[in-house]
Amino acid sequence: MTAQVVLNGLVTGMVVALPAVALTLVYGILKFPNFAIGAMLTVGAYLALALNVYLSLPVLYAAAIGAAAFAVVAVGIDQAVFRPLRERSAIPLLVASMGVSFVLENIVRFIFGNGARSFELPLARPKLVFGLRINNEQIVTAVAVITAMAVVYVVLFHTPLGRAMRAVSDNPALAAARGIDRERIVRWTWVIAGFLTAAAGVLAGMDRAIDPLLGWNYIVTVFAASILGGLGNPVGAVLGALTVGVVEETSTLLIPPNYRQVVSFCAIALLLLLRPQGLLGAQRIKR
Amino acid sequence: MTAYLITILTLVGIVAILGLALNLQWGLCGMVNFGMAGFFALGAYTAAILALAGTGTLAATLAAAVVCAAACGVVAVISLRLSEEYLAILTLGFGEVIRLFVLNEEWLTQGSLGLPGIPRPLWGVVSEKSYEALFLGLLVAVVLGLFVALEILLHSPFGRAIRAVREDDIVATTLGKNVVMLRVKAFALGGAIIGVAGAFHAYYLTYIDPSQFSATITAYVFMAVIAGGRGSNIEGTRFLKDLFNVLDATQLAAIRLILIGLGLILFLIYRPQGFLPEYRLKTTSLVRERPSVSQSAS
Amino acid sequence: MNIHGSVVSAQEIVLRTEGVAAGYGGEDIISNISVAVEKGSILTVIGPNGSGKSTFIKVLAGLLPARAGEIRLGATSIARLSAPQRVAAGLAYVPQEFNVFANLTVGENLRVSTEFLERERRASAEQRERVLAMFPEVAGRLGLRAGYLSGGQRQMLAFACAMMAAPTVLLLDEPSAGLSPKFVAEIFDKVKSVNAVGVTVVMIEQNVKEALRIADIVLVLVNGAIRLLATPDDILTKHDLHKLYFG
Numbered sequence: 001m002t003a004q005v006v007l008n009g010l011v012t013g014m015v016v017a018l019p020a021v022a023l024t025l026v027y028g029i030l031k032f033p034n035f036a037i038g039a040m041l042t043v044g045a046y047l048a049l050a051l052n053v054y055l056s057l058p059v060l061y062a063a064a065i066g067a068a069a070f071a072v073v074a075v076g077i078d079q080a081v082f083r084p085l086r087e088r089s090a091i092p093l094l095v096a097s098m099g100v101s102f103v104l105e106n107i108v109r110f111i112f113g114n115g116a117r118s119f120e121l122p123l124a125r126p127k128l129v130f131g132l133r134i135n136n137e138q139i140v141t142a143v144a145v146i147t148a149m150a151v152v153y154v155v156l157f158h159t160p161l162g163r164a165m166r167a168v169s170d171n172p173a174l175a176a177a178r179g180i181d182r183e184r185i186v187r188w189t190w191v192i193a194g195f196l197t198a199a200a201g202v203l204a205g206m207d208r209a210i211d212p213l214l215g216w217n218y219i220v221t222v223f224a225a226s227i228l229g230g231l232g233n234p235v236g237a238v239l240g241a242l243t244v245g246v247v248e249e250t251s252t253l254l255i256p257p258n259y260r261q262v263v264s265f266c267a268i269a270l271l272l273l274l275r276p277q278g279l280l281g282a283q284r285i286k287r
Numbered sequence: 288m289t290a291y292l293i294t295i296l297t298l299v300g301i302v303a304i305l306g307l308a309l310n311l312q313w314g315l316c317g318m319v320n321f322g323m324a325g326f327f328a329l330g331a332y333t334a335a336i337l338a339l340a341g342t343g344t345l346a347a348t349l350a351a352a353v354v355c356a357a358a359c360g361v362v363a364v365i366s367l368r369l370s371e372e373y374l375a376i377l378t379l380g381f382g383e384v385i386r387l388f389v390l391n392e393e394w395l396t397q398g399s400l401g402l403p404g405i406p407r408p409l410w411g412v413v414s415e416k417s418y419e420a421l422f423l424g425l426l427v428a429v430v431l432g433l434f435v436a437l438e439i440l441l442h443s444p445f446g447r448a449i450r451a452v453r454e455d456d457i458v459a460t461t462l463g464k465n466v467v468m469l470r471v472k473a474f475a476l477g478g479a480i481i482g483v484a485g486a487f488h489a490y491y492l493t494y495i496d497p498s499q500f501s502a503t504i505t506a507y508v509f510m511a512v513i514a515g516g517r518g519s520n521i522e523g524t525r526f527l528k529d530l531f532n533v534l535d536a537t538q539l540a541a542i543r544l545i546l547i548g549l550g551l552i553l554f555l556i557y558r559p560q561g562f563l564p565e566y567r568l569k570t571t572s573l574v575r576e577r578p579s580v581s582q583s584a585s
Numbered sequence: 586m587n588i589h590g591s592v593v594s595a596q597e598i599v600l601r602t603e604g605v606a607a608g609y610g611g612e613d614i615i616s617n618i619s620v621a622v623e624k625g626s627i628l629t630v631i632g633p634n635g636s637g638k639s640t641f642i643k644v645l646a647g648l649l650p651a652r653a654g655e656i657r658l659g660a661t662s663i664a665r666l667s668a669p670q671r672v673a674a675g676l677a678y679v680p681q682e683f684n685v686f687a688n689l690t691v692g693e694n695l696r697v698s699t700e701f702l703e704r705e706r707r708a709s710a711e712q713r714e715r716v717l718a719m720f721p722e723v724a725g726r727l728g729l730r731a732g733y734l735s736g737g738q739r740q741m742l743a744f745a746c747a748m749m750a751a752p753t754v755l756l757l758d759e760p761s762a763g764l765s766p767k768f769v770a771e772i773f774d775k776v777k778s779v780n781a782v783g784v785t786v787v788m789i790e791q792n793v794k795e796a797l798r799i800a801d802i803v804l805v806l807v808n809g810a811i812r813l814l815a816t817p818d819d820i821l822t823k824h825d826l827h828k829l830y831f832g
Contacts, residue, residue: 092555110542259391
C-alpha cells in the first residue's frame, strides 16, 4: 500500500520536475519567479490536444510538435514582455508574468471554453509489476521525464551552452566581461524552459482532465519543488519535485486529496522559515 | 437606469476598497499580494458565517477585518527576511489554500453550494426599494473614510518609516526602526481592509459561493492600482468602471481578462510612473550585481 | 610622452580615449578623460579613493556606458560596443571582486571564457596550454569549484580566464586588492610576464609603490579628471603626489 503510494508520488513528482526545472532555470538567469508557469503548462497541453484531436496526430507526435512550437512561443513572450523589463527589479517582472498568466489562460479559455477535454489515447490495462499497479501513462511519463532530465543534465554540464547558462546564472556582469552574450543565453533558456513546461502539460493532461485551470492547479506544487531544491538549482529542482510528489501523495492517506496544494503550501512556508535556500541552493535570497 | 448605476457603483466601490488595500501593501510597502482573491474570500466568508449566526453585521465586519489582518500578518512574518518574490509566492499559495478550504470544508462553508440569506447592515431602516441606495451610501462613506485614513497614515511617522524601509532597509535599521514589525503591521493593515471589502461583498450579494472569488478579482485590483498609480486611488477605480461589463459569457469574460492581462503588462513596460519610481530601478544591474552567497562567504 | 596625453613618440597606439565622461546617477564621476596607450606598454591609473579609477576601467570594459567622448581600440571605435563585443574585439577585463564563477569549476571557468567567442578567436589547444603554463597554480586545480579557492588563487584564475581570450589589451581592476604580500608580488610578476608576451596592460591600483614599479606610464586621476600623465621616474623625481592627490 505504501509502496504504491510512493510509486504514484514519484510519477507525479516526475511530471512536476519538468516545470520545476524550467522555473528554476529562468529564475537563475533572469532572477524572478515566472508566475506564468502554470498557464504555460496549460497551453502546452492544449497545443498537443489540438494536434491530437483535430489533426489526428498520435499523442507522442502531437506532444513533440506542440512542445517545440511552445518553445518558440516562450521566446516570443520573453522578447515582448520580459525583455523590456530586463533592467528592472524582480517585482515588475513577476507582476508582468502574472499578466502573461492571465492572457495565456484566457486565450485558451476563449478558444476552447471551460469544459474538460482529454487526449485520444489508446486504452490499455494497467500492468502489475512486483505487486504494484503501473499504467501506461505512468510508464510514458517516467521514460519521457528521465530522458528529458538526462538531456538537460548533459546540456548544462557538458556543453558550452550549458556552461554559459550556469555562468550567466552565477554572475551576469562577469559573463558579459568574458564575452558571453546574455541575450542569446536568455533565448536558449526560454527554449529549454518552454519545451519542458509544454511537455509537462501533456503528461499532466494524460493524468487529469484538460481544462483552462490545468496548470494553475500545479503551480503551488511546482514552486514548492523549486524552493525545496533551492531556486536556481536545476538538480535541486528535480530532487525537490520528486520529494514533493511523494509527500503530496502520502498526505492523501491522511487528508482529502483535494488538499494536495495545501500540503505544498505548508512545505513552502516551513522552508522559508527554516531553510529558504532549500536543500541545495546557494543563490542570494536575503534582501 | 438608476438601479443599474447603483449596482455598478456598488461593485466598483467594493473593488475600490480592495484597491486601497493593495495600494497600501504593494504601492507603499512594495509587498506583492497575489492572494488577493483568497483573502477577499476569507473576509467574505468570515463575515457571512458570523452574520448568519446572528452576531450582527458590524461585529461580523470587524471580525472579518481581524481574521484577514491576522492571516496577512502570518504570511508576512514568514517571508520577512527574504527578498520580495518569496512573499508573492507565499500569498499566491495562501490564496489557493483558502480557495480549497472554502470548497472542501462544507460543514462550515457549504462548499460549492454557497451561503445564502446573508443579513445586511442597516436593513429595515429604509424601505426595501431604497435599500440599495442606502447601502451604496454606506459603502461610499466607508471608502472615503478609509481613503482619508490612509492618506493620514501615509504622511504620519509610520508612513514615513515604511517608505524609509522600502528604500533601503539597512539604512532604516540603523535609524533604529523595527524594520520587521513595520512591514508586518502594514501588510496586516492591508489585510484588514481586504476583510472589510469581503464583508461588504457578502452583504451586498447576500449569497456567496466559491466561484465569486477567482483570480479575476486579483487581476482587476492589480490593474486598477497600476493604471491609477499611487495616491490616485480615485483614478484607479474610475478606470475599472469603464472596463466593467455586466455581460457574463465565458468568451467575453475571457476577452476581458486577456485585455486586463495585456493592460497590466503594457502599463508595467510603458508607464512606470505612478508608484513604480518609488522602486529602486536596477539601472546599473550589470555593474552593481550582488554576489552569489558562496563567493561572499569566503 | 608629455604631461597632457598627446602622443609624441611614434609607437602604435592600441587604445585611445577622447573626452570620455561617465557616471552612475545625476552627476558625472569622470569627465574629459583623454589618454592614448601605446602598444605593449603598461599604463597604471592611480589616484585617491573616489577619484573615478574604477568607473574609468568599467567604461573601458563596456560595463558602464560613456556619456560623452570616444573610445578606440586600434582603428575601431568601441564606445557603442557591448562588453561581449569588446571581448571579441580584443579587450579583456579582470574585475576586482566576484571575478570568477563561483559555482563552476576552475576548468569550466577557463572554458567558458573562450567558448562563446567567434571561432577564430576561440582559444586553440596551444593557447590553452600556454595559459596553463603561465598559471601553474590554476592548472593544478582544474576540478575544484572556483568558490572554494582562496582570494589569491581566485585572482590568478580570473587573470588566466582573461588571458584565454588572447586579448590585445588587458584591463585590470586593482589586481592586488586584499591579497597577502606574497600574492601581491606574484600577481605583479604575472602582469609583467603577460606584458612580456605583447599584451598591453591598463591597470588601476591603490598600491602606489607597486604601480610605479612596473608601470611604463602613470595616469593620476583626482576627482574624476586627469591631473598628470608621466613616467614613474618623472613622478618620483619631479612631482609631489601628495599635493596632486589632496592639494
